[in-house]
Each structure stands twice: as C-alpha cells, then as structure tokens.
Amino acid sequence: MRSVTRRLMLLDTASLYFRAYFGVPDTVRAPDGTPVNAVRGLLDFIARLVQDHRPDELVACMDADWRPGWRVALIPSYKAHRVAVETPAGEADEEEVPDTLSPQVPVIEAVLDALGIARVGVAGYEADDVIGTLATRSAGPVDIVTGDRDLYQLVNDARGVRVLYPLKGVGTLQVADGEWLREKYGVDGSGYADLALLRGDPSDGLPGVPGIGEKTAAKLLAAFGDLAGIMAALEDPRSKLTPGQRKRLDEARDYVAVAPRVVRVASDVPLPEFDPALPREPKDPVALEELARRWGLGGSLDRLLTVLPQ
Structure with missing residues (x-):
C-alpha cells in the first residue's frame, strides 16, 4: 500500500492563548460572569487554522515546566523576570500571568481533552522542546504555529518544517521558511x-x-x-x-x-503515547456539552465543531 504523507500542525499553546487573552475583550464571559476570552479566542484560532491549513494531525504542545531547572542552572537569568514570586528552594517557579487568565487554562485543557485534540506536555520541559522533538521525528511536512521567534531554529525546507507566526490573530500569518529567514535575518x-x-x-x-x-x-x-x-x-x-x-x-x-x-530546543524529549490525528468529532461529547454550557463557549466551539469534519 502506498504511504500517505500527513501534514502535522504543532501549536505553541500558551503563546496562542496569551494572544487570545489580550486580543479578545474580557467582556467575553461565562454565564456566571467569569472571563472566558482566552478560551473562546483559542477555539476561534484553532478553527481558523484548521479551516485554512487542513492539517491531518494537530498537537497542542504545553509548558509542563515553563522555566526548567536545567536551563536555569546554566543561565540563572533565564526567564527570571517572569517569576511571579520568590519560591522556596527546590520548588518550581510560578510564571506571572494576568489574574483572569490563570483560571482559564484548566478550562482550555478540559475542552481540548473533550474534543480529542492531542495535548502533550512533559515534566521538566517547555512546549518548545515538545515541538522540537515532534518536528524532528515527523516524516511529513510540519507547520509550527507560534508567536515565539525562538522556534525559527526549527525551520527546515528539506524536511518541510516551517513556522506560521501570527501577525494579526491567526488570519494573517507570516510563513517563515528558509528563504524568508535568509532575507530577514541572514541565516537559515x-x-x-x-x-x-x-x-x-x-x-x-x-x-x-x-x-x-x-x-x-x-x-x-x-x-x-x-x-x-x-x-x-x-x-x-x-x-x-x-x-x-x-x-x-x-x-x-x-x-x-x-x-x-x-x-536550542530539545529534540529528544521522552514523549508519552498519544494519538495526533485531528478528530472529526468530539471524543467525549457529553463532557464537551457540559463544558459548553458551564462556560458559555457558544459560537467559538460551534465554529470549531463545524470545521473538524471537513
């Protein structure tokens, strides 16, 4: 049987929900008044990405550790200015995030899980490292969606790896391939x-x-x-x-x-077993319906559910 090349899309999830949070007014709220602008914005982002780029596989890559100790041991200033509070020795640093964003992150995770969209984070590593490992292992073309220029290092024309960098939402993306990098920065x-x-x-x-x-x-x-x-x-x-x-x-x-x-992002992260296939229908429709009702996900979730089967 002839093998079929599958296009993989990797989401730098935190980068995208931060953009959604600041790009969607916090007047977008659940029925109980809780802000859900990051949740709904991210769902709209994913719907637009799936509609425009038609990936066969989609992985939401997560920061299980946004400031790994092994990086800090080498360069103590690494992301030090982002630490919310001083923590006792041996405890993980907490990243300073807006008060109304942090409560939305578990909702985002629950919605992705109910949809059946693969969500991968590994203890001791950043999302960048998960992305680097998946991009390196992939046999087919890879689109990395991120607002973080660090991931330009993964661009590889020979292997079909490119970065889609949001300029305005995700409707306007800078496609960063080797030619663009050489023109912009003088390097590949x-x-x-x-x-x-x-x-x-x-x-x-x-x-x-x-x-x-x-x-x-x-x-x-x-x-x-x-x-x-x-x-x-x-x-x-x-x-x-x-x-x-x-x-x-x-x-x-x-x-x-x-x-x-x-x-340099890691390319050897020990990844768990997961199914990267883009779901055509929700994995847990009952849980998803409850999440939609509880958080008032409305049109944002509907738009994503409409494009998934296509």
Whole structure:
C-alpha cells in the first residue's frame, strides 16, 4: 500500500492563548460572569487554522515546566523576570500571568481533552522542546504555529518544517521558511539559534554577547559558518575578527560555553503515547456539552465543531 504523507500542525499553546487573552475583550464571559476570552479566542484560532491549513494531525504542545531547572542552572537569568514570586528552594517557579487568565487554562485543557485534540506536555520541559522533538521525528511536512521567534531554529525546507507566526490573530500569518529567514535575518533555520544566542533575548533573560547585535551576529555567522566557527576564529590570531569583536567574544566565553544548551530546543524529549490525528468529532461529547454550557463557549466551539469534519 502506498504511504500517505500527513501534514502535522504543532501549536505553541500558551503563546496562542496569551494572544487570545489580550486580543479578545474580557467582556467575553461565562454565564456566571467569569472571563472566558482566552478560551473562546483559542477555539476561534484553532478553527481558523484548521479551516485554512487542513492539517491531518494537530498537537497542542504545553509548558509542563515553563522555566526548567536545567536551563536555569546554566543561565540563572533565564526567564527570571517572569517569576511571579520568590519560591522556596527546590520548588518550581510560578510564571506571572494576568489574574483572569490563570483560571482559564484548566478550562482550555478540559475542552481540548473533550474534543480529542492531542495535548502533550512533559515534566521538566517547555512546549518548545515538545515541538522540537515532534518536528524532528515527523516524516511529513510540519507547520509550527507560534508567536515565539525562538522556534525559527526549527525551520527546515528539506524536511518541510516551517513556522506560521501570527501577525494579526491567526488570519494573517507570516510563513517563515528558509528563504524568508535568509532575507530577514541572514541565516537559515539551523543558524537562527546561534544568531539568537549571540544577539541575546531580553524577553527570555538571555544576555547575549554584549556589543554584538543582530546584524553583527549575522555577519559573523556568514563569515565563519556557525558558533563553533566563530569561537575557532577567536583562537586564530590570523582570522578576520576585529579587535573589538575579539574582546567581546573573549569576555563572553563562559556564557557562550553554556548558552547553546539553553537556547536550542530539545529534540529528544521522552514523549508519552498519544494519538495526533485531528478528530472529526468530539471524543467525549457529553463532557464537551457540559463544558459548553458551564462556560458559555457558544459560537467559538460551534465554529470549531463545524470545521473538524471537513
């Protein structure tokens, strides 16, 4: 029998429900007055994505650990500014999120489960790592939907992996493939992690190499190939690094030694067994009906249920 290529869509779920929360007015509420703007917004996002891109498989990737200890051990500033409160040693940090968003997350999870949309998170790893592992393992084309530029590192034209980056809702998406990355940043997917490492990322608490911005990082990568090539050039007094670049890279040796493991998404996460197939009908219609009634999911859920069988 001839094998059929299946298109996989991976959702950076937290990235999308954050966007939904801030993009949909908090006047969208359940019958009891509880805000459900993130829940309904995410359902509308998924409906539009399924309608426009027709994936055969869909996985909602979750942050089981949004700030893994192994990353923090390497770079203590990693996402430190996002920690809600100081926690006792040994306890997981809690991410600071809007008061009316946190209660919506369990509702989102319950609705996805009742629909039968695969929801995957793994202890000790971020959603990015789950996405990286699934994208690496997939035999078919992969669409990664995220508002996080970190995942540009997974773009791979040869394997059909691209990023769909929301510009306005999910109706207007930037399709990030290799050609777009090279035009925008001067690197392809395999070089983006090195670019991000050198440039730094304040939103993730990554300092980067002081004095080396995005354009300089891209020029260095073009000249020396990758981070290893740049650091080899630092050891070669005949290389064409400028005195200023040499000084900055030399002073950043400790950071450069550990940052790759922090910046690069994992591709070897031990995933649980799950069915990625996009459901054509709800897995648990009784539970879904109760959730729809309790939370007033109305047209948002109806729109998703309409496109799933198509």
